[in-house]
Amino acid sequence: KRVAKRAKSGYTYRVKINYVDEYGIKQTYSKSGFETKKEARAHGVEIEHELQTKGVLQKDTLKTLNDCFLExxxxxxxxxxxxxxxxYNDVFKNHVKSQRIAQIPINRINYTMLQTHFNQLKTLGKSLVTAQKIIFNRAFRHALKCGYIQNNPMHDIKVSYKERNVETHVLTYDELENAISCFLDMRGNFNKxxxxxxTYCGYYLGLRISEILALEKTDFDFENNVVTISKKLESRHLKKSEMYLTENMKTKASKAVLPLPAPLKTILLEWFAFDPYDLVCCDESGDFIHEFAFGRACKKIGNKLGFYFHPHCLRQTYITNIVQSGCDIKTASKLARHSNTQTTLDVYTHTNEEAKKNAINKVFGNIDTKNAPNLKVFN
Structure with a gap:
């Protein structure tokens, strides 16, 4: 529908189209300022075609990438x-919000601008680059849903980053016991x-540190030899007095009932007789232990023993040991409480140097150089 409207310089024309959106709600599209009927007619045909092929109209907006992410x-x-x-909010505030690309209307951002931005991040670590990509993706998906844009240019974006020099360390049992010995040498009888x-719960159950510090005695069923994982300690960026337990886990798969290994059962039976509190791992007053405090202690011990030791190494060691034992990947994924088996394969099947050597020796035989076959062909 084209409507003529008198302006100071003469008549101009307005395009007005009534339509029903994807939610069944009546909408009206209107744009004025066309100097001729031909221009108004051509624009009207273009809008009608867009409605017929896509079912939605891209809205004129001044919403920036920043606005879309926050929404x-x-x-x-x-x-x-x-x-x-x-x-995400920390990365957004410190690394995205002030960028020029994040401050212009999101419907003006194209592939070239985005790829140029991410090319400039190649000197940063994987975690930071990945977080920025997630933030951009969230903003563009939101804009697409709201009709601010017609396609998501992030689909074709490639990212690169600086690889970390520190490799994830899979603990041997001797290294575990050495770490335990170092903990026992620390001050503070109860805390150590x-x-x-x-540490034992991480090694034998593969729990995340927030899940370990949330364990209560009632989670363990010694009669049936199982442990229920249903909560975690919320402590990140919180003072000790503000920490609390929550059932809002990382994923749905995080909640599970796991088999209780016999060595851990023996350790816990002795510990429960000594520990007067409901929490399995707590301080001398029965209060929560902050995950950062435990992380600092692990790092200090790792430096002393000469290898990278972080609480998450215990979880990675658990999954690696399960997979290397010959367990099928589906069962290993269930024990790891991953949402899919690919996560288990991609992230947690780390091997140490000794395991690599054992694998080669198993296939080709443990050849001693002194008894190596005499290859006369090279004489």
Missing amino acids: SMELEKNSLSRNTIIH YSYCIA
């Missing part, structure tokens, strides 16, 4: 864990025992 976080905050929200128990 998406507000809408989806109930489906994200607190730690995830904190992490809690740190030992936390």
Whole structure:
């Protein structure tokens, strides 16, 4: 529908189209300022074609990438864990918000601008680059849903980053016991025992540190030899007095009932007789232990023993040991409480140098150089 309207310089024309959107709601598209009927007619045909082929119209907007990211976080905050929200907001505030590309209307950002931006991040670490890509993706997906853009240019973006020099370390049993010995040499009788128990729980159950520090005695069923994982300690960026338990786990698969290994059962039976509190790992007052405090203690011990030791190494060691034992990947993924088996394959099947040597020796035989075959062909 074209409507003529008198302007100071004469008549101009306005295009007005009534349509029903994807939600069944009546909408009106209107744009004025066309000097001729021909221009108005051509624009009207273009809009009608867009409606027929895509079912939606791209809206004129001044919404920036920053605006779209913040809107998406507000809408989806109930489906994200607190730690995830904190992490994304920190990266957004410190690395994205002030960038020029994040301050222009999102419908003006194209592939070239985006790829140029991410090419400039190649000197940063994998975690930071990946987080920025997630933030950009969230913003563009939100803009697409709102009709601010017609396609998501992030689909074709390639990222590169600086590889970390420190490799994930898979602990041997001797290294585990050496770490336990170092914990026992620490000051504070009760706390050092809690740190030992936390280390054993990580090694034998493959739990995340937030899950270990949330364990209660009632989670363990010694009669049926199982442990229920259903909560975690919310402690990141919180003072000790503000920490709390939550059932909002990392994924749905995080909640599970796991078999209780016999060595850990023996250790815990002795510990439970000594520990007067409901928490399995706590301080001398029965209060929560902050994950950062345990992480610092692990790092200090790792430096002393000469290898990279972080609480998450215990989880990675657990999964690696399960996979290397010959367990099928589906069962290993269930024990790891991953949402899919690919995560188990991609992230946690790390091997140490001794395991690599054993694998080669198993295939080709352990050849001693003194008894190597005499290849006369080279004489």
